[in-house]
Amino acid sequence: MKKLSKYPIFLFLYSAAALFILSYCKSDKHLPASEDLGSVKNQIIKNNDTFEKQINELTVLVSNNSDEKKLQEKFEELRKTYKKMEWAVEYFLPHSARFINGPALPEIEMDEHTEIEPEGLQVLEEMLYPYDQGNKEEVIRFLKKLINKSNTIETNFQVITVSRDQVFDALRQEVFRISSLGISGFDTPISGTFLKEIPYSLQGVKQTLQQISTDQSKNKALKSILNEIDTASEILKKNTDKNTFDYVNFIPDHFNKITSLLLDFKNQEKIPDVEVTTALHKNAATFFSKNAFNPNAFTPGKEFAFSNEKAALGQQLFNDKMLSNNNNRSCTTCHIPEKAFTDGLAKSMSLENSELSRNAPSLNYAGFQHGQFWDMRKDDLEGQSSDVISNKEEMHGDLNVILAKINQDKKYQTAFTKIYHSQKTEAWQLQNVLASYIRSLAKFNADFDEYMRGNKSAMTAHQKRGFNLFVGKAQCAICHFIPLFNGTVPPTFKKTEQEVLGVAVNGDNTTFDNDLGRGKFHETVATLQHSFKTPTLRNINKTAPYMHNGGYKTLKEVMNFYNKGGGKGVGFKVDNQTLSDAPLQLTDQEMDDIIEFMKALDDKNP
Template identity: 85%
Template structure:
C-alpha cells in the first residue's frame, strides 16, 4: 500500500466549545465576539448534509462490485464537497478534521506509547487507488466511520456560536492552507487530484466572504478578492496535471494576491483580531513577507518571549567558551555561521576528539520547530541548549557552575539583570537568551523569498523549473512544507513531523542505518522506529554532508536516494517507511533543476 509523509499528533478529548481554544492557542485568554452568523452555519450544515449523502451513496455502491473508476469518481466528488467546508472544520473542529482528512498513519498517544488506528479520506484513498474488491468490508467500515464524523460536524455546528472575527480568521488560514498543503497534494498523496479540488476550497472561501461582507467592502476589497479567486480558479481548471502545473508563478500571481487583499477586506470591514498567539502574524500579507512569522509561538511561555536584547546577549554566550566544562569549546565550535550553523563534518566530534553518533543539524530556522535534535527529544530550544551544555561528550558543562561564573562576570550579570530584572541569573534565563539568539537566525532573505515577493528576476529558469518539480513530480513539498521548508505543518504550525525514510549508512545505499531515532524513546511504537525530524531545506546548499548520519556527501546523492523510493525502493525491509517507495522517475536534468532550486533557498 503506497504511503507518503504523514504526522502523528497527540490525542485530546475536547468539549465542543473548547475545541478551538485548546487546539489553537497556548495560554492566551480569548473572549470571542458573540455574533452568531446563521447563514454561514447553514451553508456549512448544507455541505455536510451533502457530504453524508455522498458517503452513504458510496456505501451502497461498494457491495455491488461497482467498477473501480466509478468508485473513484464518486470518491473525488465526496472530497470536493468536504473541501467546500474544510475552512470551517479545520478551524472549529481540528480534532475531528484530523480523523476526516488527516494522514493515513496511526495516531500516537505519546504518554501511553500506543497507536490508534488511522481513519478518514486518506485511508479510503489508499483503498480505492487501486481498488481491491476483496477489501470491500474494510472500505465500508471506514465509510461508516466517516459518517460518524459527519454527525460530529452536524452536532457541533448546530450548537456552537461563531463570530465574524473567527470566520475571517478561518478563511484566511484556509487560503494559507491552500498555498502550502493544498498546492503540494499533501492530502491526496495517492490519487494526486489536488489541483481539481483547490477550486472548491477557493469557492468555499469566496462564498463565505460574501456572506459576512457589508457595504464597507462590497465594491472595494471584496470585489477584488472575488475577481482574484475567479482568476485563480480559471488557471486551475486549465491544467490539472500536477507534473506540468506552473506552481512557481501561481503562488505569487494569485494566492499571494488573495491573502494580501484579505487584509484590506479585514480593514474595510473593521474586523478585530482573534486574540491568540499564532505562528503566522495577523498582519502578514503573505507567507513570504519578511516578518510573517512570530517566534513567540514556539516558546514555552510568555516569559520566554523573544527580544533583540536577549538575542544579542545570547550571541555573546553562544560564542563564549565559558559554557563548557574546561573553557575549551563554545556552541560556535560545532555550529559555524558560514556553514549555516553546522560544522561541515559527517558526524560531530566529542571533547575527546572521537566521532559522535550524528551529524550536527543547522540552527538556521531551528526556532520554527516543535521538537529539537534529530530525534526530537526536546520540545523547544530552551531544552535543547541545556541538553548540549550538560552532555559530557559535547560540552560537559554544569549549569550551576556556569551560572556561578556568569554571576561573577560583571558584564554578563549586568546584562541579565537589565533584561530579567532579577539580581541573580537563573538557569531558565541562560537557556532563554541562547534560544533567543537561535530564534534570530532566520533571515527569510533568499532568492526564492524575493521571487515570491514579486521580483521575477530573483530566480533563474533552472531554479523555477526546479521549484515546479519540487512541488509537483518530485513531491518534496509534502514533507518540506512551503514556506519554512521543514516539517512544521502549515497553516497553524502547531506540529512538527518526523519521517521514516529508510536511510543507508552512506550514499552507496548498500547498508541500512539502524539508528532508532525517535523510536529510542518510544520502543513499543512501531511507527516511530528509525524516524527523524524533517529539517528545513533553507540554506541546505551550505550544510553538507546530509541526513542524520552525515552519510550523504552531496545533494545529488540525496536526490538519487529519493528518486529510487528511499530505503524500500533500494531494497531494505522497512515496514513503517513513510516516504513513498515508488520511484520518482526524475531525469538527470530534473534532478539538477531541483538542486538549483534548493540553492535559491540560501539566505543572501
C-alpha cells in the same frame, strides 16, 4: 489493506485539541447579540448534508460491486464537497478534521506509547486507487466511520457560537492551507487530484466572505478577492496535471494576492483579530512577507518571549568557551556560522576527539520547530541548550558552575539584570538568551523569498523549473512544507513531523542505518522506529554532508536516494517507511534543476 507510505507521522494530544476547540468556540464577544451568523453555519450544515449523502451513495456502489472507475468518480465528488467546508472543520473541529482528512498513518499517544487506527478520506483513497474487491468490507467499515464524523460536524455546528472574527480567521487560514498543503497535493498522495480540488476550497472561501461582508457593494477588497478567486480557479481548471503546472508563478501571482486582499477586506469590514498567539502574524499579507512569522509561538511561555536584547546577549554566550567544562570549546565549535551553523563533518567530534553518533543539524530556522535534535527529544530550544551544555561528550558543562561564573562577571550580570530584572541569573534565563539568539538566525532573505515578494528576476530559469519539480513531480513539498521548508505543518504550525526514510549508512545505499531515532524513546511504537525530524531545506546548500548520519556527501546523492524510493526502493526492509517507495522517475537534469532551486533557499548575508 496495504499501508500507506506517503506521509510523516502526525502526533496529536487530545488535551491540546480540547483547548483549541474551547479557545475558538467561545461565545461571540465582538458582535452585538442581534447580529447572527446563522447563514454561515447553515451553509456548513448544508454542505455536510451533501457530504453524508455522497458517503451513503459510495457505500451503495461498493456494496453493489460497482467498477473501480465509478467508485473513484464518486469518491472525487465526496472530496470536493468536503473541500467546500474544509475551512470550517479544520478551524473549529481540528480533532475531527484529523480523522476526516488526515494522513493514513496511526495517531500516536506519546505519553501512553500507543497507536490509534487511522481513518478518513486518505485511508479510503489508498483502498480505492486501485480498488481490490477483496477489501470491500474494509472500505464499507471506513465509510461508516466517516458517517460518524459527518454526524459530529452537524452536531457541533448546530450548537457552537461562530463569530465573525473567527470565521474570517478560519477563511484566512484556509487560503494559507491551500497555498502550502493544497498546492503540494499533501492530502491526495495517490489520486493526485489536488489541482482539481482547489477551486472547491476557494469556492467555500468566496461564498463565506460574501456572507460575512456587511456591505458587499461598498467593499472594494471583497470585489477584488472574488475576481482573483475566479481567475485562479479558471487557471486551475485549464491544467490539472501536477507535473506540468506552473507553481512558481501561480503562488505569487494568485495566492499571495488573495491573502493580501484578505487583510484589506478585514480592515474595510473593521473585523478584529482573534486573540490567540499564532506562528503567522495576523498582519502578514503573505507567507513571504518580511517578519511574517512570530518566534514567540514556539517558546515555552510568555517569560521566554523573544527580544533583540536577549538575542545579542545569547550571541555573546554562544561564542564564549565558559559554557564548556574546560573552557576549550564554544557552541560555534560544532555550529559554524559560515556553514549555516553546522560543522561540515559527517558526524561531530566529541571532547575526546572521537565521532559522535549524528551529524550536527543547522540552527538556522531551528526556532520554527516543535522538537529539537534529530530525534526530537527536547520540545524547544531552551531544553536543547541545556542538553548540549551538560552532555559529557559535547561540552560537559555544569549549569551551576556556569551560572556562578556569570554572576561574578560584571558585564554579563549587568546584561542579565537589565533584561530579567533579577539579582542573580537563573538557569532558565541562560537557556532563554541562547535560544533567543538561535531564534534570530532565521533571515527569510533568500532569492526564493525575493521572488515570492514580486522580484521575478530573483531566480534563474533552472531554479524556477526546479521549484515546479519540487512541488509537483518530485513531491518534496508534501514533507518540506512551504514556506519554512521543514516539517512544521502549515497553516497553524502547531506540530512538527518526523519521517521514516529508510536511510543507508552512506550514499552507496547498500547498508541500512540502524539508528532508531525517535524510536529509542518509544520502543513499543512500531511506526516511530528509525524516525527522524524533517529538517528545513533553507540553507541546505551550505550544510553538507546530509541526513542524520552525515552519510550522503552531496545533494545529488540525496536526490538519487529519494528518486529510487528511499530505503524500500533500494532494497531495505522498512515496513514503517513513511516516504513513498515508488520511484520518482526524475531525470538527471530534473534532479539538477531541483538542486539549483534549493540553492535559491540560501540566506544572503545580513
